[in-house]
Amino acid sequence: xxxxxxxxxxxxxxxxxxxxxxxxxxxxxxxxxxxxxxxxxxxxxxxxxxxxxxxxxxxxxxxxxxxxxxxxxxxxxxxxxxxxxxxxxxxxxxxxxxxxxxxxxxxxxxxxxxxxxxxxxxxxxxxxxxxxxxxxxxxxxxxxxxxxxxxxxxxxxxxxxxxxxxxxxxxxxxxxxxxxxxxxxxxxxxxxxxxxxxxxxxxxxxxxxxxxxxxxxxxxxxxxxxxxxxxxxxxxxxxxxxxxxxxxxxxxxxxxxxx
Numbered sequence: 001x002x003x004x005x006x007x008x009x010x011x012x013x014x015x016x017x018x019x020x021x022x023x024x025x026x027x028x029x030x031x032x033x034x035x036x037x038x039x040x041x042x043x044x045x046x047x048x049x050x051x052x053x054x055x056x057x058x059x060x061x062x063x064x065x066x067x068x069x070x071x072x073x074x075x076x077x078x079x080x081x082x083x084x085x086x087x088x089x090x091x092x093x094x095x096x097x098x099x100x101x102x103x104x105x106x107x108x109x110x111x112x113x114x115x116x117x118x119x120x121x122x123x124x125x126x127x128x129x130x131x132x133x134x135x136x137x138x139x140x141x142x143x144x145x146x147x148x149x150x151x152x153x154x155x156x157x158x159x160x161x162x163x164x165x166x167x168x169x170x171x172x173x174x175x176x177x178x179x180x181x182x183x184x185x186x187x188x189x190x191x192x193x194x195x196x197x198x199x200x201x202x203x204x205x206x207x208x209x210x211x212x213x214x215x216x217x218x219x220x221x222x223x224x225x226x227x228x229x230x231x232x233x234x235x236x237x238x239x240x241x242x243x244x245x246x247x248x249x250x251x252x253x254x255x256x257x258x259x
Contacts, residue, residue, distance in 0.1 A: 004038075005034050005035070005038060005052055005055060005056055005059070006055050006056070006058070006059040008034050009030055009031060009034050009056055009059040009060065009063075010059050010062070010063060012030040012033075012034070013027070013030060013059075013060065013063045013064075014063070016030065017063075022064075024070070024073045024074050024076070024077035025077070027060060027064070027074050027077040027078055027081065028077040028078065028080050028081035028084070029081065030081065031056050031057070031060060031077075031078045031081030031082050031085060032081040032082070032084045032085040032088070033085070034056060034085065035052060035053065035056050035081070035082050035084075035085025035086055036084075036085035036086075036088045038052060039052065039085060039086050039088075049086060053082045053083075053086060056078065056081075056082045056085075057075070057078045057079055057082055060074065060075065060077075060078035061075060061078070091185070095185060098188075102192075120149075123145050123148065123149065126141065126145065127141060127142065127145050130142065158199075159199075159200050162196045162197075162199035162200045163196075163197075163200050165192075165196040166192075166193045166194075166196035166197040166200065166247065167193075167244075167247050167248065169189050169190070169192035169193035169196060170189070170190075170193045170240070170243055170244050170247050171244060172189040172192075173186050173189035173190050173193065173225075173240055173243075174237075174240045174241060174244050176189060177236055177237050177240050178237055186229055186236070186240070187226075187229055190222070190225055190226060190229065193222070193247075194222060197218070197222070214246070214249055214250040217246050217250070218243075218246050218247055218250045221239070221242055221243040221246045221247075222243060224239050224243075225239050225240055225243050
């Protein structure tokens with residue numbers, strides 16, 4: 001099996017070179033295809049898979065060591081291709097799981113919204129009933145209802161949850177881009193991050209100037225990541241890394257003070 005994969009990669013590299021297509025992107029594709037064709041035969045993490053990965057990268061090194069300045073880029077491409085080949089099946093399973101989680105999250109959000117509407121109706125009924133009572137009791141009921149409706153603690157918890165989900169989605173985008181995930185997966189995580197980030201914003205929220213600057217920077221980095229991803233630019237990893245750091249800084253400043 002080892003000899004077969006080395007032979008396949010070597011032959012594919014020679015064909016690419018003859019066609020003038022021996023670039024990093026093509027090397028990554030060659031290694032990924034070769035490795036993915038055989039890894040499903042072995043158990044994840046097995047010595048056979050580790051051996052295949054080493055031999056796949058070695059095959060590339062043997063064929064590109066005379067390429068000067070492009071050597072590092074091509075070897076990096078071979079490593080990325082090998083990792084992507086090994087993890088491709090698991091990524092498909094993970095993508096399915098993630099889709100199921102998103103469906104459950106959407107269902108949960110819908111049920112929570114319905115619950116909140118039901119609570120609003122019940123409070124409205126109670127407030128309506130209180131209108132037939134004495135002024136003191138009516139005032140007490142209205143005050144209690146107002147307190148329940150405008151619970152600052154609950155609002156802060158909901159906002160913090162959305163902040164953490166936004167940061168988690170950005171982290172997932174970074175990991176997907178770094179370890180050979182599909183551009184579609186990275187885009188999906190970025191879209192998730194934008195949706196969660198939008199839930200952290202409120203209309204009349206007072207914001208310190210420093211936090212406002214970081215929020216603007218976060219929005220700018222999200223925009224840069226979206227543009228780079230659409231163009232499939234290689235610097236998407238660097239941009240996503242910067243986005244994660246920016247989000248971390250911004251959300252840390254937005255963290256509610258402890259009481």
